Amino acid sequence: MKSILTAxxxxxxxxxxxxxAETVRAGDLSIEQAWARATIPSAQTGAVYLTIRxxxxxxxRIVALEAPVAGHATPHETKQDGxxxxxxxxxxxxxxxxxxxxxxxxxxxxxxMDLKGGLKPGQSFPLTVTFERAGxxxxxxxxxxxxxxxxx
Amino acid sequence: xxxxxxxxxxxxxxxxxxVAGSVLLWRASPGGPVPATRPDPGRPLAEGSRWQLLDExxxxxxPADLPGRPTVMVFGFTQCPDVCPTxxxxxxxxxxxxxxxxxxxxxxxxxxxxxxDTPAVMADYTDLxxxxxxxxxGAPDQMxxxxxxxxxxxxxxxxxxxxxxxxxxxxxxxxxxxxxxRSTLDIHEEAEAAVRxxxxxLAGPGAPG
Numbered sequence: 296m297k298s299i300l301t302a303x304x305x306x307x308x309x310x311x312x313x314x315x316a317e318t319v320r321a322g323d324l325s326i327e328q329a330w331a332r333a334t335i336p337s338a339q340t341g342a343v344y345l346t347i348r349x350x351x352x353x354x355x356r357i358v359a360l361e362a363p364v365a366g367h368a369t370p371h372e373t374k375q376d377g378x379x380x381x382x383x384x385x386x387x388x389x390x391x392x393x394x395x396x397x398x399x400x401x402x403x404x405x406x407x408m409d410l411k412g413g414l415k416p417g418q419s420f421p422l423t424v425t426f427e428r429a430g431x432x433x434x435x436x437x438x439x440x441x442x443x444x445x446x447x
Numbered sequence: 448x449x450x451x452x453x454x455x456x457x458x459x460x461x462x463x464x465x466v467a468g469s470v471l472l473w474r475a476s477p478g479g480p481v482p483a484t485r486p487d488p489g490r491p492l493a494e495g496s497r498w499q500l501l502d503e504x505x506x507x508x509x510p511a512d513l514p515g516r517p518t519v520m521v522f523g524f525t526q527c528p529d530v531c532p533t534x535x536x537x538x539x540x541x542x543x544x545x546x547x548x549x550x551x552x553x554x555x556x557x558x559x560x561x562x563x564d565t566p567a568v569m570a571d572y573t574d575l576x577x578x579x580x581x582x583x584x585g586a587p588d589q590m591x592x593x594x595x596x597x598x599x600x601x602x603x604x605x606x607x608x609x610x611x612x613x614x615x616x617x618x619x620x621x622x623x624x625x626x627x628x629r630s631t632l633d634i635h636e637e638a639e640a641a642v643r644x645x646x647x648x649l650a651g652p653g654a655p656g
Contacts, residue, residue: 332532335525335571339610342528367608373530379600380530381614384607400533401634407528408610441575442536 323351366409491626496596500585503570514626524560559601
């Protein structure tokens, strides 16, 4: 019975997700344009991009990330060192007071690992982001084409 | 101690500091990710090399297959979620900008991660961006030999939690129909500049540029 209730709650949550990227607010933070790229069905990895603005006087930082489509989600950064591209995990990402954290292709992104069945264009899923100060919130992520360079 | 002695001691100290500084700088520099050999632009790329890869349809792909058509070569791997889709998207947009002229181009995506990228995976992955882009993979030793002869660097980097990622060269190679390396592209170049470079490839091996 409990599992049916849980499934129902997840279904309701899924239906409540808007079809397009929207702004989500928590305290002084606003999160915009959360999007991901489609992958092949067997893909193990994916990337999510979003922009977080901090209207407050205190910096905040991301302490945890979670998505039901992936085993785990961690902040990563691509760096070009001469001709060589490197990708590595970053530490906790900060959002400066009165500033913004902008993620985009070729830079900072949230890497989804151990994807469960890949990501399809048009799909959406919640990304649960826990901030040190602003608390936890679910950000709806919409999946664009594999070659998308921004939210579609 | 005379002034001359003092000067000698001071200059010796400067000398020691310079040598020590150079050694420290040399040791601190990131470990040689630069390709050992720059391809000779006057000769067909990978001329004299012997390797055999597989294209996404399981057909052999060897140095003898490099000439024939103007070729755009991108390097990456399918488990790379950020920059490889960006590179392939850049090439797909380039093909779209070229319109019907783009049909003469052969766009190839060569993996730097042959252990995980099978021909079938490469086919599915490249089709996400443009069905004209063909994937190329192969046995790890063959792939390593091919990348070396093409002047492409790659290195496996273990990640926390057991998996690995790949560091690799970002350069996109542009080969003319005689298989000579004519130019390179960087995904930060404006689309118009990229189109002009590819148009020069299409003009043929004898054309300037």
